[in-house]
C-alpha cells in the first residue's frame with residue numbers, strides 16, 4: 001500500500017480492494033473519478049494493467065471505411081454526418097466504389113477493416129451483405145469489424161426484420177466482429193442532449209447481448225468530456241460490466257475523448273490530459289471483466305496515448321488509415337500512421353509492442369507483409385528516427 005503513495009485517504013479502501021483483487025463498487029468509482037490524486041489512481045490502474053498484460057502493448061494494422069456519412073439521426077455530438085435532406089453534400093458509395101476506396105490502403109499487412117456508416121434511410125441489409133461479400137472476395141485475409149449496435153438496430157427496423165436476422169445474414173456475408181461505437185453515455189439525461197434520436201442505452205446493451213449470443217465478439221466505448229457528470233461515467237462502466245458478466249463478448253473498451261469542433265456542442269472545451277488519463281484509469285479499475293483497454297491515439301493525441309500505457313491502457317489501436325469521424329470534429333492528431341511509428345511510440349513509453357489481429361491473437365511481424373497502409377510507408381527514409389504520420393487520403 002505504501003508504494004502506491006496515495007495522497008487522498010479516500011483511495012485507501014479502494015486500493016485495499018484492488019490489491020486483494022476484489023470488485024469495486026459505485027462509491028469506489030465516484031472516488032476514483034473525482035479525486036485530485038491523479039497519480040494515485042494511475043498507479044492503481046497500472047497495477048491492474050500489468051497484472052493482466054505485463055509490459056505488453058498491443059497494436060494492429062487497420063484501415064477505416066465509411067460507406068456513407070448520410071445519417072437520419074442528427075446527433076449533437078457528431079460532426080461527421082450529413083442529414084438526408086442535404087445528402088448531396090455527403091457521400092454514399094456504391095459497393096464497387098467502397099471496395100475501390102478500401103483498396104487504396106489495403107495490402108497484405110492490413111488485418112482489419114473498421115467499417116461504420118451513418119444511418120442512411122435507403123441502405124438496407126442487402127447493401128451491407130453485398131459489400132461484405134465483395135470485400136471478402138477482394139481481401140480474403142482481412143477481418144471485417146463492422147457496424148455498431150446502433151447501426152444493427154437501425155438496419156433491423158429499416159429492413160423490417162430482427163437484429164438476429166440481420167446479424168445472421170451479415171455473418172454469412174463475411175461480418176467477423178463489431179466495433180464499439182454509439183454507446184456514448186447511457187444516462188437518458190445525457191443522451192437527450194447529445195444524441196436525442198439515437199438507440200437508447202438500454203437497447204444498445206440488448207443488441208450487444210444478441211451479437212454475443214450469435215457468436216460474435218464486439219467492443220464497447222464511452223464518450224466522455226461533454227455534458228456528462230462523473231457519476232454518469234461510473235454508471236456507464238457499471239452497465240457495461242453487468243452486460244459483460246451476462247454475455248461475455250466485449251473484448252475491449254475504448255474511452256473516446258469528445259471533440260467539440262463543428263458539432264452542436266462546439267461551445268464546450270476539448271478534454272484536457274487530466275480528464276483523459278483519469279478516465280482511462282477509472283475504466284481499467286471499474287471494468288474488471290473486459291480484458292483490453294485502448295488508448296485511441298487519434299482522439300487522445302500520440303503523447304497522451306503513450307502516457308495512458310501507464311494509466312491502465314494496453315492497446316494503441318492501429319495504423320488507422322482514412323479515419324473521418326474525429327477529423328470532421330477537429331481532431332489534430334491526424335489519421336494514418338506507419339507501423340514503425342506505432343512501435344516507436346510503444347517502445348518510447350517503455351512497453352513492448354505486440355502486433356495483433358482484431359481478436360487479439362498475436363501476429364508475427366516478420367510474416368506480416370505489405371508496404372503502404374500498415375508497415376513501412378515512411379520507413380524507407382534513411383534515418384532511424386521516428387517517421388512522420390502519413391497524410392490523410
Ligand code: V47
Pocket residue numbers: 077078079148178179180181182183184219220221223254256257258259260263296299317325326329
Ligand atoms: O460512435 C462521434 C464517437 C465513435 C465524436 O471498436 C465522437 O475498435 C469524439 O467507436 N468527438 C466512433 N467522439 C469511434 C469508435 C471506435 C473508434 C476506435 C475503435 C473502435 C473499436 C471504435 O466516435 C462514435 C461516437 O461515439 N464520436 N463524434 C466527436 N465529435
